[in-house]
Amino acid sequence: MIKVAVIFHSVTGTTKQLAEAVTAGASSVPGNETMSFEIVGSDIVEGRYRNSEILEVLNDVDAMIFGTPTYMGCVSAQFKAFADATGELWAEKRWADKFAAGFTIGSNLSGDQLNTIQYLQIFANQHGMLWASLDIPGNFDSENRNRLGAQSGLIAHSKDGELHETDLITAHYLGQRIAKVARKFASEK
Numbered sequence: 001m002i003k004v005a006v007i008f009h010s011v012t013g014t015t016k017q018l019a020e021a022v023t024a025g026a027s028s029v030p031g032n033e034t035m036s037f038e039i040v041g042s043d044i045v046e047g048r049y050r051n052s053e054i055l056e057v058l059n060d061v062d063a064m065i066f067g068t069p070t071y072m073g074c075v076s077a078q079f080k081a082f083a084d085a086t087g088e089l090w091a092e093k094r095w096a097d098k099f100a101a102g103f104t105i106g107s108n109l110s111g112d113q114l115n116t117i118q119y120l121q122i123f124a125n126q127h128g129m130l131w132a133s134l135d136i137p138g139n140f141d142s143e144n145r146n147r148l149g150a151q152s153g154l155i156a157h158s159k160d161g162e163l164h165e166t167d168l169i170t171a172h173y174l175g176q177r178i179a180k181v182a183r184k185f186a187s188e189k
């Protein structure tokens with residue numbers, strides 16, 4: 001049984017909607033257990049992420065999909081607090097060889113969301129994780145998925161808090177893809 005975890009932060013709920021679609025996509029792949037964790041304010045005490053129970057669960061999964069709003073061109077402070085709390089796990093290589101992917105949203109069409117995805121990739125690679133891209137060629141998909149054309153991860157856009165249906169479909173696909181990739185390589189273990 002493959003384990004896939006979606007870990008996200010959201011304030012006004014748009015990233016959360018994407019996270020739910022990603023989770024549903026991963027859950028739709030047979031032979032895997034999908035879990036979802038929201039980074040909430042009470043996890044952070046005096047600026048430090050303190051939810052060691054969630055970190056413990058993450059040590060045991062095969063793949064993680066990270067989600068955060070784009071805030072000032074990068075991940076939110078809450079997501080960064082989570083990332084910083086994994087420093088000891090980094091030293092022990094606890095997350096090495098797990099798959100990782102990411103998604104983000106911003107209220108500007110080109111609101112520097114790519115920098116957020118690139119940070120998530122660097123974070124994953126610091127841990128020795130294997131970054132999985134979004135393999136839907138932008139502008140070449142019959143359903144217009146990946147409508148904003150990022151290949152490193154899912155970038156979504158919402159001006160008013162309403163999610164674009166295509167972004168939710170793309171998020172569902174991203175979850176499916178990561179669950180399938182993790183299952184494919186787990187058979188090699």
Ligand SMILES: Cc1cc2nc3c(=O)[nH]c(=O)nc-3n(C[C@H](O)[C@H](O)[C@H](O)COP(=O)(O)O)c2cc1C
Binds near residue numbers: 013015069070110
């Ligand atoms: C402090 C702050 C900084 C933001 N910075 C950006 C940004 O750099 N680029 C962008 O496109 N949107 C930016 N936004 C808009 C949010 O990314 C957008 O509203 C997003 O949908 C919020 O996600 P959430 O609903 O999951 O909280 C910012 C919003 C806030 C509150």
